[in-house]
Amino acid sequence: MLVDRFGREHRDLRISLTDRCSLRCTYCMPAEGVPWLRGPDLMTTAELVRIATVAVAEGITEVRLTGGEPLLRPDVVEIVAALTALSGPSGPPEVSLTTNALRLPALATPLADAGLSRVNVSLDTLRRDRFKELTRRDRLTDTLAGIAAADVAGLHPIKLNAVVMRGVNDDEVVDLVRYAVDHGYEMRFIEQMPLDPGHTWLREAMVTGTEILERLAAAFTLTEVTGRGSAPAERWAIDGGPSTVGVIASVSAPFCGACDRVRLTADGQLRSCLFARTESNLLGLLRDGADDAALAAALHTCLAGKLPGHGIDDPTFLQPDRPMSAIGG
Template sequence: MSTPDASPVPAGLVDRFGRVHRDLRISLTDRCSLRCTYCMPAEGVPWLARSTMLSTDELVRVAGVAVGLGVTEIRLTGGEPLLRADVVDVVRRMAALEGPGGSPEVSITTNALRLPALAAPLRDAGLARVNISIDTLDRERFANLTRRDRLDDTLAGIAAAKAAGFTPIKLNAVAMRGVNDDEVVDLVRYAVDGGYEMRFIEQMPLDAGHTWERTTMVTQAEVLASLRTAFTLTEVPGRGSAPAELWYVDGGPATVGVIASVTAPFCGACDRVRLTADGQLRACLFAQTETDLRSLVREGADDDALADAFRACLAGKRAGHDIDDPLFLQPVRPMSAIGG
C-alpha cells in the first residue's frame, strides 16, 4: 500500500511561521535632507561610506532575485530616496523586472522636497504610488520638528504628486505627545479636502539617540479618540497584511489609518523584508542580525546563492518584534540607516 507524498515545500519566500513575503523594502540611501527629532540628532549621524553602498546594477540584481522568488511590491525608502541622483533610472529598472506574478508594483516613501522636479519623471518611469511624510501643517512646528524650514516645499511636493496623477497619495505622520498630537484632526481634514489618505504612525524605538520612551508615544487608541471628536469612524474590513488599520471618515470614501506597531502589532501577517543601502538583508525592522548580500554580490555569487541567502535570512525571522518584552533591545542602526 502506497503512502501519500509529503506536502510540497512552498515556493518563494516563506518563513518558519508560514508567512509568505511579497514586499521588499529597499533603502536607496541613508542620507536625508531633514533632521527629524524622532529620527536623528541635530548634527545628523555618521553616513555610510559610499564604497559600501550598492550600485544601481547591484540593487537591480538583488531586486530581480527577490522578484523571482515571488516579491510583488518594491518600496523604495531611505533616508530620503529622492536624494539618490539616479532614482528615476532605479525606478524604471525595478518596474521592468519580471517574476512569477509579472512586474512588481514600485512605490516610494519620501519627504516630498524633490517631488516638484521629479514627480512627473518618476510617474513616467513606472512609479505606481507615493507615501509622503508630513507631521504638521504649522510652519514653525515643522521647522522645530525637522530642523529645516521646508513646510512650503513639502506641500508643493504633495501638490506635484497629485498633478502627476499619483493615486492614492498616502500622507504619514508620527504622532507625538505634546508635539503634534493636537493636529490629528487638522491633518485628516487637510487630507480629506485634498483627496489624500492620512496615516498616523505610533512612534517606534528607532531613533539614532535611543531616547524613545513609551510615555511620549501617542497610541492608536488616543489617535482614534481625538478623531472621533470631529468625525464618525467606521472600520474598513479586510486589512490583510497591510500595516495600517483603516477607518472610513464620515462614511467614506475617504479613509484614515493608524499603524500601531507598538500597541497593536501586526507581526503575524507581516510579509516584508528589508534591504539596507549597504546591501544588508533584514527580516524585521527590529532585527538584531543581518544577512550580507553585498559581499555575496561582489564576490561573484550566482543568483541561486543570493536566493539561498534570502531564504536563510527569513528562516531566522522571529514571530514578532517583542517591543513589550523587558529584554527588548533597540536595533543598533537607526531608521535612517535601515530604511522605512
C-alpha cells in the same frame, strides 16, 4: 515563495537607496546628522537591481523605495525604470516610494513616466513654525508643493504619514485629516517606535493608536474598513467615506503575525524585521561572485531566522543598533 518558519509569505521588499536625508527630524536623527555610509559601501544601481531581480523571481510583488530620503539618489528615476521592467511569477512588481517630497516638484512626472505607481509622504504637521522645529528646516511650503506635484503627476493614492508625538503634534490629528480629505489624500498616523539614534524613546510617553482614534472619533464618524490583510495600517472610513484614515499601531497593537515585509539597506544588508538584531550581507555575497541561486538561498536563510514578533514588550528587548534612517522604512 519566500516563506518563513511561521508560514508568512513575504511579498513586500523595502529597498533603502541612501541613508542620507535633507531633513533632520527630531525623532529620527540629531541636528548634526549621523555618520553617513561611504560611497564604496553603498549598492550600485546594477547591484541593487540584481538583488531585486532575484527577490522578484522568488515571489516579491511590491518594491518600496525608502531612505534616508530616496530622492537624493541621483539615479532614482533610472532605478524605478529598471525595477518596473522586472517580472516574476505574478508579473511586474508594483514600485512605490516613501519620501519627504522636497524634490517631487522636479521629479514627480519623470518618476511617473518611469513607472512609479504611488508615493507615501511624511507630513507630521501643517504649522510652519512646528515643521521647522521638528525637522530643523524651514521647508513646509516645499513639502506641500511636492505633494501637489505628485497629485498632478497621478502618483495615486497619495498617503501622508505622521508620527504622533505627545505635546509636539498630537493636537493636529484632526487638522491633518481635514487637510487630507480636502485634497483627496489618505492620512495615516504612526505610533512612535524605538528607532531613534539617541535611544530616548519611552513607551509611557507614546501616543497610542487608541488615543489617536479617540481624538478622531470626537470630530468624525469612523467606520472600520475590513480586509486589512498584511497592510500595516488599520483603516477607517470618515463620515461614511469614501475618504479614509489609517492608524499604524506597531507598538500597542502589533501586526507581526501578518507581516510580509523584508528590508534591504543601502549597503546591501538584508533584514527580516525592522527591529532585527542581525543582518544578512547580500552585497558581500554579490561582490564575492555569488550567482543568483546563492543570493536566493541567502534570502530564504534570512527569513528562516525571522522571529514571530518584534518583541518590544519583552523585558529583553534591545533597540536595533541602526536608527531608522540607516535601516530604511
